[in-house]
Amino acid sequence: MEKRNYAGIPDQYAKLETAKVVLIPVPYDGTSTWQKGADKGPEAFLNASENMELYDIETDSEVYKEGVYLAPAVTEASSPEAMVEAVHEITKKYINKNKFVTLFGGEHSISIGTIRAFNECFNNLTVLHIDAHADLRKEYEGTKCNHACAVYEASQNTNLVQVGIRSMDVTEKSSMNLEKVFFAHDMAVNEYWMDDVIDQLTGNVFITFDLDAIDPSLLPSTGTPEPGGLFYYETLEFLKKVFTERNVVGFDIVELCPNENEKSSDFLAAKLYYKMLNYKFTSTMEDEEEYEDGSDDNSPFSKLSKFKEDDEY
Numbered sequence: 001m002e003k004r005n006y007a008g009i010p011d012q013y014a015k016l017e018t019a020k021v022v023l024i025p026v027p028y029d030g031t032s033t034w035q036k037g038a039d040k041g042p043e044a045f046l047n048a049s050e051n052m053e054l055y056d057i058e059t060d061s062e063v064y065k066e067g068v069y070l071a072p073a074v075t076e077a078s079s080p081e082a083m084v085e086a087v088h089e090i091t092k093k094y095i096n097k098n099k100f101v102t103l104f105g106g107e108h109s110i111s112i113g114t115i116r117a118f119n120e121c122f123n124n125l126t127v128l129h130i131d132a133h134a135d136l137r138k139e140y141e142g143t144k145c146n147h148a149c150a151v152y153e154a155s156q157n158t159n160l161v162q163v164g165i166r167s168m169d170v171t172e173k174s175s176m177n178l179e180k181v182f183f184a185h186d187m188a189v190n191e192y193w194m195d196d197v198i199d200q201l202t203g204n205v206f207i208t209f210d211l212d213a214i215d216p217s218l219l220p221s222t223g224t225p226e227p228g229g230l231f232y233y234e235t236l237e238f239l240k241k242v243f244t245e246r247n248v249v250g251f252d253i254v255e256l257c258p259n260e261n262e263k264s265s266d267f268l269a270a271k272l273y274y275k276m277l278n279y280k281f282t283s284t285m286e287d288e289e290e291y292e293d294g295s296d297d298n299s300p301f302s303k304l305s306k307f308k309e310d311d312e313y
């Protein structure tokens with residue numbers, strides 16, 4: 001079988017040794033409750049990415065030239081717990097190779113493993129959770145690794161900031177820090193919500209992006225669509241601010257549930273991923289100087305030294 005490259009990029013940009021970015025597909029859909037199909041998400045995303053133009057007008061860049069290595073998919077699915085542990089291990093492995101690690105799901109339960117890995121590798125981590133749903137249940141249908149529990153662990157051991165929330169169970173309120181939750185109905189009438197979110201973020205930020213945060217008029221192909229979501233340009237404006245004003249250490253995108261007759265959702269997911277890479281590699285952090293010495297616990301520098309040129313393989 002011919003080796004597949006992310007977005008069909010030339011081999012010279014797709015090698016693990018030289019790529020700055022690693023993309024890990026996780027086609028898992030073991031615990032979803034309503035519409036099944038998130039396991040088909042990575043394939044639809046990769047297909048759409050291969051049909052996308054790779055020059056970004058806004059940033060005047062071709063970010064794929066930083067190198068994107070498409071890792072083998074994580075296929076462990078014997079149990080939700082085993083899947084989470086596999087994602088945790090593989091994510092950590094690539095972080096330890098000094099890569100900018102990104103994942104594409106799969107349902108949101110994969111992020112339990114992703115976040116665990118990033119939290120073990122980076123100081124003072126914020127998990128920026130962009131989603132229609134709070135995902136704060138401690139346990140659901142007999143497992144702590146259900147998609148409905150995606151950020152419960154993060155709520156306990158990271159600085160969790162939630163954006164776009166418009167659906168939850170009343171019991172989730174007890175795990176919620178209301179100062180750090182931005183409900184969609186409040187965002188709709190607060191023109192300063194982006195800055196208010198940024199004020200809650202520490203230096204190192206991991207973004208977990210559930211595509212159902214986006215309004216279903218733009219992205220209907222998701223397992224649990226909820227009206228009242230984010231629109232495209234406000235999403236991009238917000239992400240660009242986050243990448244400019246904080247050190248984004250990695251991200252995952254989850255819950256694309258492709259529909260054979262509706263390709264624009266796949267395409268939006270592909271563009272969103274690529275935009276995030278563009279913002280990562282073209283933005284210079286505005287307040288970089290204040291972090292220069294990086295010796296205390298509040299520094300955004302990692303527990304590892306990231307992006308060292310002399311890394312060995």
Ligand SMILES: [Mn+2]
Binds near residue numbers: 133210255
């Ligand atoms: Mn969701």
